Amino acid sequence: MLYVLLAEKYERVLLAKARDDETLPYRSHQRKPGRRFNAVIPAAPACHAKSKNSNRVTTEARNERISLSTLSTITLTSPLSDPAKKDAEHTRYHGQDSLFQRHPSNPILSRKDWPYPVNSVFNAGVVRLDDGDTLLLCRVEDRSGLSHLCAARSANGIDGWRIDPQPTLEANPREYPEEIWGIEDPRITYLPEMKQYAVAYTAFARGGPCVSLAMTKDFKTFERLGVIMTPEDKDAALLPRRIGGLWALVHRPTTSLGAHIWISYSPDLRHWGEHRVILEARRGGWWDANKIGLCSPFIETEKGWLAIYHGVRQTAAGSIYRLGLALFDLQKPDVCLQRGVCWIFSPEAPYERSGDVPEVVFPCGQTIGADGDTINLYYGASDSCMALATGSIRTLFSWLDNNASWGDDPRVP
Ligand code: BMA
Numbered sequence: 001m002l003y004v005l006l007a008e009k010y011e012r013v014l015l016a017k018a019r020d021d022e023t024l025p026y027r028s029h030q031r032k033p034g035r036r037f038n039a040v041i042p043a044a045p046a047c048h049a050k051s052k053n054s055n056r057v058t059t060e061a062r063n064e065r066i067s068l069s070t071l072s073t074i075t076l077t078s079p080l081s082d083p084a085k086k087d088a089e090h091t092r093y094h095g096q097d098s099l100f101q102r103h104p105s106n107p108i109l110s111r112k113d114w115p116y117p118v119n120s121v122f123n124a125g126v127v128r129l130d131d132g133d134t135l136l137l138c139r140v141e142d143r144s145g146l147s148h149l150c151a152a153r154s155a156n157g158i159d160g161w162r163i164d165p166q167p168t169l170e171a172n173p174r175e176y177p178e179e180i181w182g183i184e185d186p187r188i189t190y191l192p193e194m195k196q197y198a199v200a201y202t203a204f205a206r207g208g209p210c211v212s213l214a215m216t217k218d219f220k221t222f223e224r225l226g227v228i229m230t231p232e233d234k235d236a237a238l239l240p241r242r243i244g245g246l247w248a249l250v251h252r253p254t255t256s257l258g259a260h261i262w263i264s265y266s267p268d269l270r271h272w273g274e275h276r277v278i279l280e281a282r283r284g285g286w287w288d289a290n291k292i293g294l295c296s297p298f299i300e301t302e303k304g305w306l307a308i309y310h311g312v313r314q315t316a317a318g319s320i321y322r323l324g325l326a327l328f329d330l331q332k333p334d335v336c337l338q339r340g341v342c343w344i345f346s347p348e349a350p351y352e353r354s355g356d357v358p359e360v361v362f363p364c365g366q367t368i369g370a371d372g373d374t375i376n377l378y379y380g381a382s383d384s385c386m387a388l389a390t391g392s393i394r395t396l397f398s399w400l401d402n403n404a405s406w407g408d409d410p411r412v413p
Contacts, residue, residue: 092199093094099344099399100377100389105158107351107385108378113199114150115165118142120356121150121378125186125199126296126365129153134367135219136161136378137168137186137199138386140358146171146182149201151219153370157367157376158388169199169214169222178203178210178227187237188298198269200228200249208232211251213269229253229264235293235310238269239333240300248333250278250307252293259291261309263334276334279309279326287311287343288324295323295363296377303397304330304337308377310362311343321360325400338404344396345389347382355382368393390392 124136134157140150149169152161169186171179181204189198196215199222203212208231214222229236229251236251246265249272251264252370261279264272281292288311298305305328313320321345329335347359363379374391381387 008027012030013343066211068126070119099241099395100391102349103158103388103390106349106387107381108158108388109136109152109161110385113152113161113163114140115163120384121386122383123362123364123382124152124378124386125149125201126367126378127188127190127197128157128367135188136365136386137188137219139184139186139364139380140167141182141383144286148203149183149185149186168219171203172224173205176212176224176226178205178207178212180205183212184209184362185292185362186235187235187297189238189240191238191240193241198238200238200251202234202236203227207229209234211236211249213238228266228270235261235295237294237297239298239305241333243333246274249334250294250298254291258291259312261292261294270319278328278334279307279336279339281311287313287320287322290314292324293334295379296366298328298333299366299368299375299393300330301393301397302330305333306393306396308344308363308366318359320347321362323363327400327404338400340400341403341405344399345377349381349387351385351387352381355384358382361387 038042053265060099108257109121111121114121118140120141121138122141124138124305127135128138129135133153133155136152136154137149138152139147141147148167148171150161150164150166151168152163154161155312170185171181173180186199186201189200190196191198196217197219199214199216201212201214202209209232210227211229211233213225213228215225216222228249233251233253236249239248239250246267247269249262249264251262252259257277257356258281260354263276263278265274266272279292282289288309291312291314292309295308295310298307307326307328309324309326310321311324313322323345324342325335325340325344327338329337344363347353347361352361353359360382361379362381362383365376367376367377367378368374369376375391375396377389377391379387379389395400
C-alpha cells in the first residue's frame with residue numbers, strides 16, 4: 001500500500017513537471033479510461049527490471065511469438081529509489097541509442113561476402129529455423145540495378161553465414177509481370193496453421209511497387225500467390241494467426257491521403273478486404289512526417305502487437321529513415337494503443353550514414369532470444385549492407401510507457 005501511495009505521489013510530481021515541458025506533448029495521465037496498462041507502477045529501465053520466474057519465459061522459434069507469460073512476470077525494483085535519475089530518464093526523451101546496441105561485428109553481411117558478383121545486400125527478411133539457424137532472406141541488388149532475394153544461414157545469427165550459391169527467389173516477369181523490375185524487401189511470418197512461412201515482398205514494375213506473397217516450407221521451393229495489394233503499396237507483413245477467423249496483413253499503400261500504415265483482412269490469403277488505416281504519418285516537422293511504413297513483422301506479446309515502423313524525414317539533403325515504436329491491440333490490431341513520440345533508432349554509424357542511399361536504417365525482420373526478451377533486430381544500412389542491433393522488449397515497453405502519445409485518436413497526433 002505504501003508503495004502504491006509513493007508511486008502515485010511520484011507520478012503526480014512527474015506530471016506536474018511534464019506540463020511545463022514542451023518537449024513532451026502527451027503524458028500518461030492523458031490516456032483514455034479503460035486502457036490496458038498499469039498506471040500505478042512506473043516503468044523502469046532494464047537494469048531495474050527482474051523476471052520473477054525467468055523459466056516461464058519461452059519463445060516459439062519460427063514465428064518468434066513471445067509466450068504470453070513473458071511480460072507479466074516483470075517486477076520493478078525500487079523505481080522510486082533515485083527520483084532524480086528516474087526523472088532524467090523518463091520525463092525527457094529516452095536516449096534513443098540506448099534502446100538498441102549495435103553489434104560490434106557490424107556490418108554482418110555485405111557484398112564482399114557474396115558468392116557471386118552483386119552491388120549490395122540489405123533489407124533482409126528474418127526467421128529462426130527449426131534447427132536453430134537464423135535465416136536472412138536478403139534483398140540483393142545485382143549490377144543491373146534490379147533486386148532478387150538470397151538466403152544466408154548462420155548458427156549464431158552473427159557470423160559463419162552460409163549463403164546460397166545462387167539467387168534463392170528471383171523475379172519471374174514472364175509469369176508475374178509485376179516483377180519486371182525485381183523483387184525487394186521480404187518480410188517473413190511463420191503460419192503455424194499452414195505449417196509454412198509466408199514471405200510478403202515488394203514486386204516492382206511500371207505500375208509501381210506492389211505487395212506479392214509467396215509460401216515456402218524450406219526456403220528452397222516457393223509457391224507464388226502473386227499480387228495481393230495493387231500499386232502503390234509495400235512494407236507488408238502477415239500476422240502469424242487469424243484474427244476473428246481472418247488473416248491480417250499490415251502494409252503501406254501510398255494514396256492521395258498520404259503514406260500511412262494500413263491493415264487488411266482475408267479468409268484465404270488471396271482475397272483481401274476490410275482495409276483500414278492503423279497508423280498515420282505525422283505532419284509538419286515531426287521525424288515521421290508524411291511517410292511511414294512497417295519495418296519487421298509485428299511482435300506478439302501479452303500487452304499487444306509491438307510494432308517497429310520507419311519514419312521518413314524529408315530534408316534539403318535527402319531523406320532520413322529512422323525507427324519508431326507503436327503498440328496495437330492483440331484482438332483488434334487495427335487499434336493503436338500507444339505510439340512513441342520520438343524515434344528509437346536513427347542512422348549514426350558510418351555504414352548507416354554513407355552508402356548507396358545514405359542515412360537509412362531499414363529492418364525487415366527480427367529474432368527473439370531464448371530469454372523471451374532479447375530482440376535481435378536485423379536491418380539494412382544505407383541500402384548497402386546488413387547490420388544487427390540488440391534490444392530488450394521489456395525496456396521498449398518501459399520506454400513506450402513513458403514516451404508515448406495518446407488521446408481520443410492516437411493515430412492522429
Ligand atoms: C524505401 C524502400 C527500401 C529502401 C528505402 C531507402 O522506399 O525502397 O527498400 O531501403 O526506401 O532507400
